[in-house]
Structures are given as structure tokens and as C-alpha cells.
Amino acid sequence: MASEDPDINTVLQTSGESTLKKAAKKAQKQIDQFFNVSLHIAVTGESGTGKSSFINAIRELDNDDKGAAKTGVTETTTEPTAYEHPTMPNVTLWDLPGIGTPKFRARRYLKHMQFNRYDFFIIISSERFKENDIMLAKEIKKRKKLFYFVRSKIDNDLRAEETKTNFNKEETLSQVKRNCLENLVEVENPKVFLISSADIKAFDFEKLVETLMSDLPQHKQLALLQSVPITSVAMLKNKVRMFEKAAWAAALCSGVIAAAPVPGLSVACDASILVVFFTRCFFSLGLDNKSLSRLSKRVNMPQLESSIKSPLVVALAAKSTARLSVSAVAGGAVLEYLCTLVPGVGNAAAAGVSFVCTLTLLKNGLKELENAAMMVLKEAGLQ
Ligand SMILES: Nc1nc2c(ncn2[C@@H]2O[C@H](COP(=O)(O)OP(=O)(O)O)[C@@H](O)[C@H]2O)c(=O)[nH]1
Ligand SMILES: [Mg+2]
Structure with missing residues (x-):
């Protein structure tokens, strides 16, 4: 016209x-x-792996800032805790307890966590990914939800290797990633990101965002991109x-x-x-x-x-x-x-x-x- x-x-x-x-x-x-589009991010993994620290880093809070998720504490709750993004009220990060005891297995766990509420899952481990992580990923996949593996505290790995004579940063990082992938052979095409919540701007954080940007529906991409740190x-x-x-x-x-x-x-x-x-x-x-x-x-x-x-x-x-x-x-x-x-x-x-x-x-x-x-x-x- x-x-x-x-x-x-x-x-x-x-x-x-x-x-x-x-x-x-x-x-x-x-x-x-x-x-207005809401985005719900589930962060899961065993206690002590760095879930709360990761959530704080995305919210651009230091662990000791007011309103930050408490870190370094042993989890006692079996319920998810919601943390609103500080400037985007429609973005929520959920701090999920670990699967924990063998009794509380993946299927029951996901049901209890109300898995349908989340747009994607971040499964965090600070060492090797374990049986629980793999079971959880498989169950999430069955429910046609997105999931990503985050190998946390990567700054610690580098620090531990640094003093060795033939230290090579890139080689150390590839080695850690290879080890993660070896642990995850049972999961089809696992996506693994190396992250340090102490320095979110380094390592694979941007790659994680890029991957999410290509996996999420378009309207969800807008909420994600608006909310992530630069x-x-x-x-x-x-x-x-x-x-x-x-x-x-x-x-x-x-x-x-x-x-x-x-x-x-x-x-x-x-x-x-x-x-x-x-x-x-x-x-x-x-x-x-x-x-x-x-x-x-x-x-x-x-x-x-x-x-x-x-x-x-x-x-x-x-x-x-x-x-x-x-x-x-x-x-x-x-x-x-x-x-x-x-x-x-x-x-x-x-x-x-x-x-x-x-x-x-x-x-x-x-x-x-x-x-x-x-x-x-x-x-x-x-x-
Ligand atoms: N160096 C380093 N320490 C971390 C990192 N993430 C978490 N931590 C430390 O690991 C401990 C457990 O972290 P927390 O976030 O409470 O783990 P959660 O139990 O999974 O929520 C705390 O002392 C954190 O300071 C990281 O990326 N680098
Ligand atoms: Mg915690």
C-alpha cells in the first residue's frame, strides 16, 4: 500500500x-x-562447585556485595532460590541445589525443581563431571530443554600449573576441556565452557553467550543480550x-x-x-x-x-x-x-x-x- x-x-x-x-x-x-520477555536460567551442580559465585558474576556482583548470593556455605535447602537480575527484572537466575543423595535422582529432581520453568540449564562442576551431572543432562535432553556444561574455577587450574617449567596457558586450557569431554562421552555433543567467576570477562564466558544466542528463540535472545555483562x-x-x-x-x-x-x-x-x-x-x-x-x-x-x-x-x-x-x-x-x-x-x-x-x-x-x-x-x- x-x-x-x-x-x-x-x-x-x-x-x-x-x-x-x-x-x-x-x-x-x-x-x-x-x-517484557522473561528469561529463567537454572544453575545446577553439586555444592561447592561455584553456582552462587557464577550467579553473582552474571549479576555483576562481588560475592560480598549486598544482595549477592551467599557463597562458600554448605547447602541445606532442597529448593531452588531465585535471584533477580539487578537491572532487568524479567531475567531470573535460579540457584538450584545439587542432586545430592543417590535417592534424589535426576527424574525426581527435575520434577521437584519444576524444570519447565527454565529456558536453559547450566550444569556446573569445578572438577570432573560426575555421574549425577550426566544423568541430569540426559533427563534434561529427554525433556527437550537446553543445557550447557560449565567447568568453573578455571583460574585455580591455571594457578596450579603456572609454576611448572613448561607451562603453556592454552595447552592447559585445552587439556582441561579434553578431560571434561572425556567425562561426558555418554552425552551427545556436549557443550563445555571454561569459566572463572572471579574473572567472568576472561575465558569462555563470551563463547557461552554466543552459543546461547544461536540456540535460544529470538525473543529470549533479546532478554539475554540485554542482561549480560559487557x-x-x-x-x-x-x-x-x-x-x-x-x-x-x-x-x-x-x-x-x-x-x-x-x-x-x-x-x-x-x-x-x-x-x-x-x-x-x-x-x-x-x-x-x-x-x-x-x-x-x-x-x-x-x-x-x-x-x-x-x-x-x-x-x-x-x-x-x-x-x-x-x-x-x-x-x-x-x-x-x-x-x-x-x-x-x-x-x-x-x-x-x-x-x-x-x-x-x-x-x-x-x-x-x-x-x-x-x-x-x-x-x-x-x-
Ligand atoms: N578461584 C575461584 N574460586 C571460586 C570460583 N567460583 C567459586 N569459587 C569459590 O568456591 C567456593 C564455593 O563457591 P560457591 O559459589 O559458594 O559454590 P556453590 O556451593 O556451588 O554455590 C567459594 O569459596 C567461592 O569463592 C572461581 O571461579 N574461581
Ligand atoms: Mg551456593
């Missing part, structure tokens, strides 16, 4: 739909998925690309088309979607104060926060509460600043701005956040 209105034509083109109504429906679905420039770019891809839908949902006669569209139309969109991006790129000060501490570089000059980051930081809420009210200062990113828009409420302008505003805003995050990586020496 070609239209006289260049704005409407752009909407149709960008969305790949034939009518405005279909485009609006698609946009709403995408935005809903982008903000481990490299490549990871940062992947995140930015994801936000760029969602920008057209945010632009369409933000109210531009509300004036056009599309029944039902105006219901969810709201300029605050732009603010929510940028708030998500802000947290996902680790630009919030908590993430920055944690990084400062880790790389021993005070004042990383103060190196950020982006007005958008400053406005978002001022409006953001510690946690992200989807129903965040429109941050006036954020919207006002966003409007300055598009020449000619002035300080009009974004609701009156055309689709093309809104898209430009989103792209420019994203670029600004990307640059800020890139600068942080550079300042922290992580580039």
Missing part, C-alpha cells in the same frame, strides 16, 4: 509490512517482547546493534502515528517509550552509577563516572532509580534533550514528531550512549 505521505511510506518500508495497521501491530509486539568491544557492539534493530518499533510506538487513523494504536502510544528505551540501553551498556563505580573499583581507577560527558547519560542517570521499571514515567529532561538531537524539532513533545525524526532521534541517542560506553571501556583499559 503505497502512500502519498513519505512518513507512512518509511514506516511501511522499515517494518516490511503492507499496511500501517500491520506495521503498528508488529511494532507493539516487538516492543513488548523487547521490554565483556568486550564486540559484546558492546552486539548490544548496540540489538537496540538499533528495535529502534523503528520504539519510534512507531512512541506516538508519532497516533494522529493517523489506526484503530487501537493510540492505546499504548506514549512518548515515555523513548525514555524507557534509552533507560534500558543505559543499564544494558553499564552506564548507570552502580555499574560504573563497580568497574572503577575492579580496575582500580577512581572517577570513571566523571569521565562521562554525554548529556543523555547525565539526564538518564538523574531520572533512573536503582532498578529499571518498564512503567517509568517520562523523564522530562531526557525527552527535552532527545529533541535537541534532531535539528528543527526544538523542545516539542516527542508525540508530535514525525516517524523519520523520531527514528533519527533514536539513532543519534544510541550513538551517544555507544560512544560513552566505548569511552568507559577505553578509560578502564578494557578495549
Whole structure:
């Protein structure tokens, strides 16, 4: 359906739909998925293997931080414990007790853990994978769920080998991986990742994320990629690309088309979607104060926060509460600043701005956040 209105034509083109109504429906679905899709990650393995530490590392918490899962304690519970992601309330990490006694075998265990609730399982071991791990994997497979093996505490293995005269880091890592695979011959095509929760950014963590990104359904990928820590420039770019891809839908949902006669569209139309969109991006790129000060501490570089000059980051930081809420009210200062990113828009409420302008505003805003995050990586020496 070609239209006289260049704005409407752009909407149709960008969305790949034939009518405005279909485009609006698609946009709403995408935005809903982008903000709300839940992801439940089950972390299992025997006591002491590093489950709680792994969960803390993904949540970017140190083991002694407030709200961190307790580590180094002998498990007494037989129930799963849920840990919400600190900035993405729709992502939950579940700390599962080990299978434990021979009586509590894989089938009963999975039923008791309500296996259906989880999107995938991480089976952790800090030494060799054992019979329990293998039984569990086989049962998970029967239930057509995804599972991954994490060999934890890999930093300890390296430390133990380091002093030997012909120490070779890569060779040591391959050896550990080979040993794991040998233990797992009974499992078809096992996926094994070497991880140190003491330094999640090293070793196979990024490979694990990449593998998950190719295994999970698309809407779940969005939740995963938004929530994982930034481990490299490549990871940062992947995140930015994801936000760029969602920008057209945010632009369409933000109210531009509300004036056009599309029944039902105006219901969810709201300029605050732009603010929510940028708030998500802000947290996902680790630009919030908590993430920055944690990084400062880790790389021993005070004042990383103060190196950020982006007005958008400053406005978002001022409006953001510690946690992200989807129903965040429109941050006036954020919207006002966003409007300055598009020449000619002035300080009009974004609701009156055309689709093309809104898209430009989103792209420019994203670029600004990307640059800020890139600068942080550079300042922290992580580039
Ligand atoms: N060096 C090192 N120690 C770890 C790692 N992961 C866990 N630990 C330590 O191993 C012990 C048990 O870890 P914890 O997370 O409590 O294991 P859980 O019982 O499976 O939850 C704790 O003392 C942790 O500090 C790791 O990747 N590297
Ligand atoms: Mg634990």
C-alpha cells in the first residue's frame, strides 16, 4: 500500500509490512517482547562447585556485595532460590541445589525443581563431571530443554600449573576441556565452557553467550543480550546493534502515528517509550552509577563516572532509580534533550514528531550512549 505521505511510506518500508495497521501491530509486539520477555536460567551442580559465585558474576556482583548470593556455605535447602537480575527484572537466575543423595535422582529432581520453568540449564562442576551431572543432562535432553556444561574455577587450574617449567596457558586450557569431554562421552555433543567467576570477562564466558544466542528463540535472545555483562568491544557492539534493530518499533510506538487513523494504536502510544528505551540501553551498556563505580573499583581507577560527558547519560542517570521499571514515567529532561538531537524539532513533545525524526532521534541517542560506553571501556583499559 503505497502512500502519498513519505512518513507512512518509511514506516511501511522499515517494518516490511503492507499496511500501517500491520506495521503498528508488529511494532507493539516487538516492543513488548523487547521490554517484557522473561528469561529463567537454572544453575545446577553439586555444592561447592561455584553456582552462587557464577550467579553473582552474571549479576555483576562481588560475592560480598549486598544482595549477592551467599557463597562458600554448605547447602541445606532442597529448593531452588531465585535471584533477580539487578537491572532487568524479567531475567531470573535460579540457584538450584545439587542432586545430592543417590535417592534424589535426576527424574525426581527435575520434577521437584519444576524444570519447565527454565529456558536453559547450566550444569556446573569445578572438577570432573560426575555421574549425577550426566544423568541430569540426559533427563534434561529427554525433556527437550537446553543445557550447557560449565567447568568453573578455571583460574585455580591455571594457578596450579603456572609454576611448572613448561607451562603453556592454552595447552592447559585445552587439556582441561579434553578431560571434561572425556567425562561426558555418554552425552551427545556436549557443550563445555571454561569459566572463572572471579574473572567472568576472561575465558569462555563470551563463547557461552554466543552459543546461547544461536540456540535460544529470538525473543529470549533479546532478554539475554540485554542482561549480560559487557565483556568486550564486540559484546558492546552486539548490544548496540540489538537496540538499533528495535529502534523503528520504539519510534512507531512512541506516538508519532497516533494522529493517523489506526484503530487501537493510540492505546499504548506514549512518548515515555523513548525514555524507557534509552533507560534500558543505559543499564544494558553499564552506564548507570552502580555499574560504573563497580568497574572503577575492579580496575582500580577512581572517577570513571566523571569521565562521562554525554548529556543523555547525565539526564538518564538523574531520572533512573536503582532498578529499571518498564512503567517509568517520562523523564522530562531526557525527552527535552532527545529533541535537541534532531535539528528543527526544538523542545516539542516527542508525540508530535514525525516517524523519520523520531527514528533519527533514536539513532543519534544510541550513538551517544555507544560512544560513552566505548569511552568507559577505553578509560578502564578494557578495549
Ligand atoms: N578461584 C575461584 N574460586 C571460586 C570460583 N567460583 C567459586 N569459587 C569459590 O568456591 C567456593 C564455593 O563457591 P560457591 O559459589 O559458594 O559454590 P556453590 O556451593 O556451588 O554455590 C567459594 O569459596 C567461592 O569463592 C572461581 O571461579 N574461581
Ligand atoms: Mg551456593
